Amino acid sequence: MAEAWLDLMQILASTLRLSAPLIFCAMAGxxxxxxxVVDIGLEGKLLMGAFAAAAAASATGSPWLGLFAxxxxxxxxxLVHAFAxxxxxxDQIVSGVAxxxxxxxxxxxxxxxxxxxxxxxxxxxxxxxxGDITLPFTETFADIPYFGPFYAELxxxxxxxxxLAILAVPITGFVLFSTTFGLRLRAVGEAPEAVDSAGYSVAxxxxxxxxxxxxxxxxxxxxxxxxxxxxxxREMSAGRGYIALAALIFGKWKPVPTLFACLLxxxxxxxxxxxxxxxxxxxxxxxxEVILVAPYVLTVILLAGFFGRAIPPRALSIPYVKER
Amino acid sequence: xxxxxxxxxxxxxxxxxxxxxxxxxxxxxxxGTIHGIIGExxxxxxxxxxxxxxxxxxxxGEIALFGESVKLAxxxxxxxxxxxxxxxxxxLVPNFTVLENLQLGFAKTRLLKAGRKDLLARIAxxxxxxxxxxxxxxxxxxxxxGLQQRVEIVKALIGGxxxxxxxxxxxxxxxxxxxxxxxxxxVLKAKGVTILLITHKLRxxxxxxxxxxxxxxxxxxxxxxxAQTNREELAELMVGRAxxxxxxxxxxxxxxVVLQVERLSVRDETGAERLREVSFDLRAGExxxxxxxxxxxxxxxxAMLAGLMPPAAGTVRIGAREIGAASPSDPAxxxxxxxxxxxxxxxxxxxxxxxxxxxxxxxxxxDEARARRPWMIDRTRMTGRCQALMDTFDVRxxxxxLRAAGFSGGNQQKLVLAREHGASPRILLVGQPTRGxxxxxxxxxxxxxxxxxxAGCAIILVSVELDEILALSDRIMAMNGGRIVGIVDAAExxxxxxxxxxxGVAHPLPTGTAEPVYRDEAIL
Numbered sequence: 067m068a069e070a071w072l073d074l075m076q077i078l079a080s081t082l083r084l085s086a087p088l089i090f091c092a093m094a095g096x097x098x099x100x101x102x103v104v105d106i107g108l109e110g111k112l113l114m115g116a117f118a119a120a121a122a123a124s125a126t127g128s129p130w131l132g133l134f135a136x137x138x139x140x141x142x143x144x145l146v147h148a149f150a151x152x153x154x155x156x157d158q159i160v161s162g163v164a165x166x167x168x169x170x171x172x173x174x175x176x177x178x179x180x181x182x183x184x185x186x187x188x189x190x191x192x193x194x195x196x197g198d199i200t201l202p203f204t205e206t207f208a209d210i211p212y213f214g215p216f217y218a219e220l221x222x223x224x225x226x227x228x229x230l231a232i233l234a235v236p237i238t239g240f241v242l243f244s245t246t247f248g249l250r251l252r253a254v255g256e257a258p259e260a261v262d263s264a265g266y267s268v269a270x271x272x273x274x275x276x277x278x279x280x281x282x283x284x285x286x287x288x289x290x291x292x293x294x295x296x297x298x299x300r301e302m303s304a305g306r307g308y309i310a311l312a313a314l315i316f317g318k319w320k321p322v323p324t325l326f327a328c329l330l331x332x333x334x335x336x337x338x339x340x341x342x343x344x345x346x347x348x349x350x351x352x353x354x355e356v357i358l359v360a361p362y363v364l365t366v367i368l369l370a371g372f373f374g375r376a377i378p379p380r381a382l383s384i385p386y387v388k389e390r
Numbered sequence: 391x392x393x394x395x396x397x398x399x400x401x402x403x404x405x406x407x408x409x410x411x412x413x414x415x416x417x418x419x420x421x422g423t424i425h426g427i428i429g430e431x432x433x434x435x436x437x438x439x440x441x442x443x444x445x446x447x448x449x450x451g452e453i454a455l456f457g458e459s460v461k462l463a464x465x466x467x468x469x470x471x472x473x474x475x476x477x478x479x480x481x482l483v484p485n486f487t488v489l490e491n492l493q494l495g496f497a498k499t500r501l502l503k504a505g506r507k508d509l510l511a512r513i514a515x516x517x518x519x520x521x522x523x524x525x526x527x528x529x530x531x532x533x534x535x536g537l538q539q540r541v542e543i544v545k546a547l548i549g550g551x552x553x554x555x556x557x558x559x560x561x562x563x564x565x566x567x568x569x570x571x572x573x574x575x576x577v578l579k580a581k582g583v584t585i586l587l588i589t590h591k592l593r594x595x596x597x598x599x600x601x602x603x604x605x606x607x608x609x610x611x612x613x614x615x616x617a618q619t620n621r622e623e624l625a626e627l628m629v630g631r632a633x634x635x636x637x638x639x640x641x642x643x644x645x646x647v648v649l650q651v652e653r654l655s656v657r658d659e660t661g662a663e664r665l666r667e668v669s670f671d672l673r674a675g676e677x678x679x680x681x682x683x684x685x686x687x688x689x690x691x692x693a694m695l696a697g698l699m700p701p702a703a704g705t706v707r708i709g710a711r712e713i714g715a716a717s718p719s720d721p722a723x724x725x726x727x728x729x730x731x732x733x734x735x736x737x738x739x740x741x742x743x744x745x746x747x748x749x750x751x752x753x754x755x756x757d758e759a760r761a762r763r764p765w766m767i768d769r770t771r772m773t774g775r776c777q778a779l780m781d782t783f784d785v786r787x788x789x790x791x792l793r794a795a796g797f798s799g800g801n802q803q804k805l806v807l808a809r810e811h812g813a814s815p816r817i818l819l820v821g822q823p824t825r826g827x828x829x830x831x832x833x834x835x836x837x838x839x840x841x842x843x844x845a846g847c848a849i850i851l852v853s854v855e856l857d858e859i860l861a862l863s864d865r866i867m868a869m870n871g872g873r874i875v876g877i878v879d880a881a882e883x884x885x886x887x888x889x890x891x892x893x894g895v896a897h898p899l900p901t902g903t904a905e906p907v908y909r910d911e912a913i914l
Contacts, residue, residue, distance in 0.1 A: 246497040246505075249486075253494050256483045263445070263481040264495030265466030380484070388445065 071212055075219035077336055082224065083294060086231035087112065087333030090286030091310030092317070092324045093238045100242060100319060101275030102255035102381040106162030107147055109307025110169030111280055115140045115287020117173040121180060121281065121296035123194045129292050132194070136288035137281050143169065144280025146281035151274045154179075155385030166307075172301050174268040185300040187291070189226075195227045196293040225287040239321040251275050255379035258386040267388045283307075305362075312365045314382045318376040394457030396421040396553055396584035397442070402451035404437055411437040412448070413608040419441060419553075419601075421456070424575060426586040426595040426616070429628055430828040431606035431798055436478075437589045439555050440480035441867045442586075443475040445470030474546020478558040484531035488524055488541050489513070494832070496548055516547050521577050536567030543574065546608070547583070554578065555586045559635055560594060561826070564683040565856065565889065572598050584703070585883035590829065592621040592630075592804045602804070604628055629830050635861060638880070639866045640844070642864040643675030649695075649817055664690040666872040667704065672817065677839065679863030679880070680852040681888050687850045687872035692821050695725040695850070696731040708817070725754060725819075730810035732803075734821030734852065740806040741794045748790035751776035751809055775812075784807035784834060800831030807838060819850045836862060856885055856892075857876060870894040 091108045098105040118139035123132030143165050150161040170298035181187050201222035208214045242248035251271055254261045258268045287305075291298045309331050317324025338357035345351050397419040404412040412433045419425040439576060441448045444462040453460055455471055462468045468475070482491050492509060499505035510526060517523050522540050530538055539559060546554050556575075560568045575585055575598055587599060595602050604627040605613040612627045624638035627634040649672040649882035665687045670680055680701045682688050693699040695706065708727045713719045721731070733739035741750050752772050776790035783804045785797070794802060803823060810818060820839065824832045839862060843849055853859050859866055864878045868891030875891045 193890070209514065244502055246502055249490060249502060250498070253483045253486065253490075256485060257481070257595055259479075260481040260483050260491070260494065263443075263475065263477065264466050265444075265469050266465060266495075338707055 068211060068215075068384060072215045072219070077333070077340065078222070080221045080339075081329060081330075081332040081337040082220070082228055082232075084335045085328045086228045086294070087286040087289050087306050088310045088313055088328040089231040089234060090282050091291065091307050092313045092328050093234045093321070095311055095314040096238055096321060096324060097159075097251070097275045097282070098244070099382055100255045100379055101251050101272050102258060102379055102384065102386075103148070103151055103272055103276050104158040104162065104383045105147070105160055105276070105279055106311065107143065107307075108279070108283055108310055109303055109305065110162075110166035111140045111143045111283035112287045112290070112307045113166075113173055113301070113303040114143055114169040115284035116291040116302055117177065117187070117298045119286070119288035119289070120291035121176070121294045123190055124181070124187050124297070127194050129196045132292045133196075133285065133288045136291075138286035140284025140287060141277055141280035142152035144276045144283075147280075148273045148276040151385065152269050152276070156192070156389065158383050158385075170301065173298070177298065178301065187298040190292060192294045194292065195296055196227055198223050198225050199229075202299060206240065211338035217345035223310060225289075225293045226291045227285065230285065231289070235321050235325045237263045238339075242321070247274075252379070254386075255381050258381050262386070262388070272386075278288065309361060309365060313369065314366045315376050315378075316354055319379060331361050331364070334364060357386070393421055394454070395419055396456055396645040397586070398452075398454040398457075399438075400421060400444070400452040400454075402438065402441060402448050402453070404434075404448050406437075408821070411607050413443070415451070415605070415608075415610045417603055417610060418613075419584060421584050422582045423600040424579055424598055426589060426602040427588045427597035427605060428592065428595055429590060430590060430830065431800070432456055432607075432828075433605040434608040435605055436557060439475065439557055439588055441588065442468070443555060444811060445472055469549040471738060472504075472552035474543075474549050474551030474554050476539065476542040476546055476554065476556045476665070477557060477886060478498060478561060480542055482530045482538060482541060483528060486532075487527050487529050492545055492548060494525075495545065501632075508796045512548055516544050520574065520581065522547075522548065522574060534567075536564070536570065537564050539563065539567075540574070541570065547578075547659070551583065551593060553584045553586065555588070557588045557757060558590070558591065559587070560591065564854070565892075566683065568594075580872065592624050593626065596621060608628055608786060617810050620689050625829055629828075633829055633833055636679065636833055636840060638840055638843070638862050638864065640857070643673070643788060643843075643846070645674030645676070645846060645848070647671045648674050648708065650707040651695075652705050652707070654694070654706060655702045656687075656694045656699055657702040658690070658699075661681075664872050667692065668865060668872075668874055670874065670877060673845045674816070674848050675843055675851040676864040677843050677851055678867045679859035680850060680869060681856060682854075682858045682892050683867035684854050686892075688771070688869055690872070691869075692731070692734065692819050692852055695724070695729070695819055696733075697721040720789060721754070725813070728815055729817040729819065730813050730815035732806050732820045732823060733817070734825075736799075736803055736806050741802060743793070743795035745794055746791050746795055747780070747785075747797070748773045748776035750794050750805060751790065752777055753809070755809065755813060779808035779812055780804065783811075783838070787832060789843045798828070798831075799826040800828045800835075802830060802901060803827050803835060807835060811838065811842065815847060818847050818849045819852075820849060820852065822851070823851070824855065824858060860885065860888070868892050 090114055094107045115136035119132040119136035122135035123129050147161050147165055150156040151158045177185040177187060203296050204222045207217045222334035232353055238390055242252060250261060250266055254271045261271065262268050292303055313331055314324050316327040338360055341352055341357055399415060399417040399418065401411050402415040406870060415438060421598040427435050441447045444465045444467045453462060460471055492513065493502060496509060497505045514908065515677060522544055524541055524544055550764060560572060563571060589595060599616045602614050602616050602624065603610055604624060606628060652669050654665060654668045655663060656663050668691065680688050680691065690699060694701060696722060697719040701713065701715050703715055706713040711727060737743060752775060773790045775840055780788040781789065785801050785804045823835050839849060850861065851862060860883065865877055866880050866883050866888055866890055867877045868875045870892060873895065875894055875896050
């Protein structure tokens with residue numbers, strides 16, 4: 067029993083670690099899309115953030131400078147997106163896809179130019195990364211049944227950015243739903259003309275929302291390359307930006323349901339890696355391909371509307387033009 | 391003569407591309423009055439008030455408020471100067487509460503919670519001072535349109551509104567809601583608020599304004615004191631020529647029955663009964679006007695008769711064909727039976743806006759445009775047909791290649807009517823034929839409907855404009871809650887009696903009888 071509990075705690079801990087980048091990206095998407103700007107470029111900003119973090123950390127030896135570089139990279143791409151979609155009222159999907167393609171190519175080109183390792187950065191060692199934080203009293207609680215493993219495996223021993231990801235959810239909720247800025251941001255995604263006639267700039271609100279999205283994606287990228295992983299590998303975002311977008315839609319553009327959607331995708335990924343090669347009773351050995359494909363199949367099923375229709379923000383994807 | 395005018399405009403000009411929307415417009419509005427601005431669609435009324443509300447900057451001209459020269463560079467500027475604007479299309483976030491919509495513009499604190507109490511108190515103060523009750527916690531989209539508009543008025547006043555601008559405020563309101571709006575405007579005026587009312591409805595101008603200014607093609611053409619003018623003069627000033635309201639005066643043809651509706655019921659997708667046991671006959675050569683506040687089953691009646699909704703019970707008989715729950719129809723069959731349909735919402739149901747007019751001209755009548763091969767469209771014939779329709783119905787500009795979206799409401803409606811007219815229908819269903827249509831075009835459309843009637847076509851006319859129903863109908867059928875309250879000869883009907891029937895009061899007694907008799911009481 068105790069062993070099963072320990073297993074469970076380990077699965078949950080790995081779920082948390084695998085969900086963290088999804089959470090950053092989904093909260094990023096939440097800001098952008100609630101303001102009416104579709105963000106399919108989460109993937110690209112995540113990848114760019116990952117590269118910038120690893121490159122900066124490798125060059126300076128400081129994970130903090132890596133994080134800072136990742137945020138700057140994410141926001142720079144966000145600025146491009148906002149310039150194209152808000153200032154020039156371009157198509158938001160096209161701009162997002164362009165950002166993804168740009169990030170995919172640019173990271174490899176810069177990587178080869180800077181490090182000559184086939185697009186990778188050199189592996190990062192401990193001081194260049196965000197290490198796991200062991201909370202106090204881990205030793206003290208170790209002998210307490212159930213709570214001990216819970217504390218040691220799940221609560222303690224995560225890196226800083228995992229805690230930050232979890233914290234990002236209530237912060238996002240607070241900003242969007244308890245501040246005047248958040249109210250206006252949501253209004254701009256529903257009825258921008260109402261915001262305009264109230265005397266507030268639609269463009270400036272959307273710029274801020276998209277930039278916040280860039281910031282969060284940047285942190286997510288830093289998590290991939292200098293916290294969870296130890297260095298940048300080409301295409302290391304591996305579709306997480308898209309999964310986050312799916313989680314956002316499945317979570318109906320609300321922070322807490324979106325968090326749970328992210329965790330659901332995380333749990334699939336973590337059980338998948340544990341199940342591969344394991345001989346299960348009745349079913350037998352599950353082919354690893356089936357397990358790997360599970361999150362994507364789930365995405366399709368969820369998005370096909372099996373769980374109730376999600377109503378997107380009304381002005382989503384529509385550039386704001388003063389009428390006549 | 392001492393107080394400067396609340397609003398003083400001098401030489402306001404604004405150009406959009408080739409269109410001179412406002413051409414050296416002058417206007418003075420005295421403080422504490424209701425001032426009407428009338429004009430046809432495209433006369434420049436909306437542009438003028440958009441300049442006054444800071445939405446656009448004028449190319450030239452001076453604006454002075456209460457004697458002080460001002461620059462209005464943005465909406466925020468105008469709000470700060472006490473100008474509150476109620477737009478034709480509400481500037482509200484539909485899924486926010488009333489309070490959230492007001493916080494949008496007027497929250498002064500970073501946290502919503504901090505300024506909440508203060509704002510609630512201001513809402514309550516406005517509500518009680520002007521008799522504008524609103525529930526701050528109601529979600530806007532669940533409120534009736536009249537109340538949504540009230541929220542807009544409260545919003546305009548909360549900004550410190552000394553000047554209230556209303557752009558076509560009654561277009562979306564029921565007659566009852568309109569009356570209540572005008573009562574509120576009276577209260578506001580008594581409290582010293584200056585009101586600018588933009589409209590194209592002469593009745594409203596005559597009913598509530600103190601002064602009226604008329605615009606035509608971007609110019610201000612006349613200023614009048616309301617008490618010293620009349621509808622005829624204003625109509626003439628608006629259109630630039632004499633307008634004679636069209637009336638149906640010739641006796642009814644009393645033709646054969648072409649459509650028989652018996653105990654017809656219709657349910658919507660949610661299963662709610664929208665039409666309850668409706669029975670009536672329609673004769674060739676008559677116009678049956680269907681009066682009712684929007685949403686009382688008229689739309690469903692039209693949709694059912696056009697073959698768009700199946701009957702839940704009862705029958706509709708056209709010639710030998712009997713349509714019932716077991717034998718529903720479809721639009722193509724109804725057309726084959728000689729029925730044509732001018733839908734209520736021409737922009738969504740009558741036209742495909744991004745299509746060229748020539749394509750719109752053959753929608754539903756593709757046989758007319760087909761070439762020798764049944765799967766091909768003959769573009770020359772299609773264009774020719776559209777050109778012919780445009781010429782006979784005076785659609786301007788008469789260019790079949792232009793997109794439908796670029797035409798004015800009146801010209802769009804004329805094309806839809808022309809298309810359906812071209813099929814030489816025996817029965818014509820017409821929904822809201824003059825909604826958002828200019829006075830000149832209204833006159834034209836009314837004449838065409840009467841001409842069709844003379845030619846023996848049976849017409850069902852659904853309209854929320856009671857004046858239109860009264861002017862054109864042979865018989866008037868009033869609906870309430872999906873039922874027919876009564877059918878009366880138009881000759882015996884007036885605004886009051888039909889209005890009572892629309893409210894659900896059956897069989898109004900001849901004039902002179904004091905109390906209306908309610909159906910249930912009448913049985914006793």
